Amino acid sequence: MSTPTQNDAIVSVRAQQIIDCKCRPAVEVVVRTASGAVGRGAAPTGTSVGMHEAYVLRDGDPSSYQGLSVHKAVRHVNEDIAQAITGLNVFDQRGIDQRMIELDGTPDKRRLGGNAIYSASIAVFRAAADARRIPLYEHLAGGPIATVPVPCFNVINGGKYAGHTQAFNEFLIVPYGTDTVDHAVEMAVAIFHKLSEVITAHTGKKPEVASSYGYAAPSDDPEVLLDLMQRAIDQCGLSGRVAFALDCASSEFYDAATRTYLLKGQRVSSAQLIDYARQLTEKYPMVFIEDLLDENDWDGYQTAVKAIPRTLILGDDLTVTKLAFLEKAHTMKAVHGFVLKPNQVGTITEALDAYAFANSHQLIAVPSGRSGGVVDDVVMDLSVGLQVPFQKNGAPRSGERIEKLNFLMRASAQYPGCRLHDIRPLLRFA
Incomplete structure (x- = not known):
């Protein structure tokens, strides 16, 4: 594995609303590093959702997607999470995730939204693999798969x-x-x-x-x-x-x-x-x-x-x-x-x-x-x-x-x- 450098610093974190396969709004985050590596992440949602899961933050505005829009969560990424993790090393997944958890400050990620934090976490993970120019699964496996x-x-x-x-x-x-x-x-x-x-x-x-x-x-x-x-x-x-x-x-x-x-x-x-x-x-x-x-x-x-x-x-x-x-x-x-x-x-x-x-x-x-x-x-x-x-x-x-x-x-x-x-x-x- 290559040694992380200053080129691996996160320089951009941007989110937007997309839709999932059931046409329900979802948060998508794109993370970019100084080296030009890019990672994209989006949080899926379930039909059967356990009461102990991370909180999915939705707008609750009945005039937009029957209250399911995620503009609040998107804003939390663009304003709060981006500020907190920009400049951090993209290979420090644990440190970045911990920073977001502490920034949220709730047991179930209710303040920023589990969908906001998770999408950003995936985007960082993918950007790290892209920085190495290998598939994410190989980055995770540490080598070829059998x-x-x-x-x-x-x-x-x-x-x-x-x-x-x-x-x-x-x-x-x-x-x-x-x-x-x-x-x-x-x-x-x-x-x-x-x-x-x-x-x-x-x-x-x-x-x-x-x-x-x-x-x-x-x-x-x-x-x-x-x-x-x-x-x-x-x-x-x-x-x-x-x-x-x-x-x-x-x-x-x-x-x-x-x-x-x-x-x-x-x-x-x-x-x-x-x-x-x-x-x-x-x-x-x-x-x-x-x-x-x-x-x-x-x-x-x-x-x-x-x-x-x-x-x-x-x-x-x-x-x-x-x-x-x-x-x-x-x-x-x-x-x-x-x-x-x-x-x-x-x-x-x-x-x-x-x-x-x-x-x-x-x-x-x-x-x-x-x-x-x-x-x-x-x-x-x-x-x-x-x-x-x-x-x-x-x-x-x-x-x-x-x-x-x-x-x-x-x-x-x-x-x-x-x-x-x-x-x-x-x-x-x-």
Whole structure:
């Protein structure tokens, strides 16, 4: 790695409002250094947002984007953050992130906006890589990469539909039975297209496109959906090479007053939901189950890890990419891993600290974009640079999700011998 010089000083920090893939306003920041290096960063937003995430500052003006504009956050970058980090060395990511955290002064980055701070943090990270004239993932990896992660595809989306509510948020396919990412993508695309035919045959009409670009769930019964997915896999001749995963996002349908969850139109207890998930893992090849329980149900997660041996239990809203939460999860043995979403915590440094702890304590990190994504999501650089086993990519539809797949294929092609990560040692159903 080259030694930082005065040419690596930040000389310009500018922000503006852009829109994400759902046409919701987002903050984009461009950082420039004295050497001419440039980095750009934009903060995505999620549909399922945990209460412990960094605060997304929006204007609240109903006359502009229904109150979702981010001009306040943009102004904080241009006036406050720019003044605070201009002149700092672009390679001092930790120092720059800490400066912004201290400038904000709130636990959840509420004053300046987590979206403002995070976008600036990414822009600095990218400018440092540009200063070295290498891809960001190689800057992060410290050299050439040997593997790219197995992409996991969200093909059926839960939610409220006419006549039923599917409580589980995402039904995913995981094409692991190959050694190239190109083939994994081809397998997933074939299954996704076949699944449309399978759902049409099942319901008598073409499936709707859901808000996260998968197919709208045609049933409130998870087993019906998993059976349809298995049928598509079988008809593509890919049996035994593609597994499943679930993102339950159970906080969305949790009733704190009764401490119950929605499942197939009924309210069930934490114990009942855990037992149902256990039954699913005994019937289907399940790589992981994410957010099985409410974001504050630590005891429930601890129980789930003991009760469900045939899959990985991952935290997302539970852990929100925060080091303190991961330390608690490790101590309690509440999860086998976590979903890595850097904008949840608000800076690259904090996200990498969370990853480092997880990695050193045998907790799996699964990078994921957000439903309101952007094309150049830094999550892809983290996925490749950290050499993780698998990542969440969304449905193989819509521009920024397709770009994530192309990113993996391009990265793999850059390095002779680069292969798809072999996740078979992690599979608990095998």
